[in-house]
Amino acid sequence: MKTLKSALLGTKSLIDTNQEVLLVQLKEILKAHRELIINRLMSDLPTYLNYKFNVKADKKMIELVKDRLLDLKKSNTDLDTYNSIVQQVLNRSVTHLTNEPFYTEIDEYLSPYVKTTQLKFVKLNFSKFELPWTTCLILLNTNPVKHCTHSSKKRYT
Numbered sequence: 001m002k003t004l005k006s007a008l009l010g011t012k013s014l015i016d017t018n019q020e021v022l023l024v025q026l027k028e029i030l031k032a033h034r035e036l037i038i039n040r041l042m043s044d045l046p047t048y049l050n051y052k053f054n055v056k057a058d059k060k061m062i063e064l065v066k067d068r069l070l071d072l073k074k075s076n077t078d079l080d081t082y083n084s085i086v087q088q089v090l091n092r093s094v095t096h097l098t099n100e101p102f103y104t105e106i107d108e109y110l111s112p113y114v115k116t117t118q119l120k121f122v123k124l125n126f127s128k129f130e131l132p133w134t135t136c137l138i139l140l141n142t143n144p145v146k147h148c149t150h151s152s153k154k155r156y157t
């Protein structure tokens with residue numbers, strides 16, 4: 001008999017007479033634990049996205065991320081993702097389940113959706129700014145006399 005302790009699920013006992021049966025039980029427990037974490041995240045998703053990805057999410061992004069979280073919640077757990085937990089369960093009689101591997105999986109799963117929708121390209125136009133001729137030289141990487149329009153260049157030419 002193996003024991004798995006979870007702050008979200010409590011103490012769970014696993015039958016370890018057969019490794020295949022043990023792993024099936026473990027997958028079910030990992031899925032249930034992940035579902036609880038996802039439910040908690042969805043209750044205050046904008047705060048989590050701001051904290052984790054430094055993003056102020058609009059309604060469209062929140063809906064997209066919720067959909068992705070629901071997809072992840074419904075999917076089967078991949079034991080390769082939780083290999084460290086699997087090894088602990090196989091080698092110990094008592095294993096304490098932490099939230100870190102679940103958040104790692106969730107963050108990796110969400111990052112393509114959060115980051116790509118936040119990319120914005122801005123065209124910089126320096127012609128509206130009056131820059132000192134040394135700055136013009138650096139920006140243009142060229143001769144300031146030919147290309148810079150700043151009035152201070154007259155003092156140096």
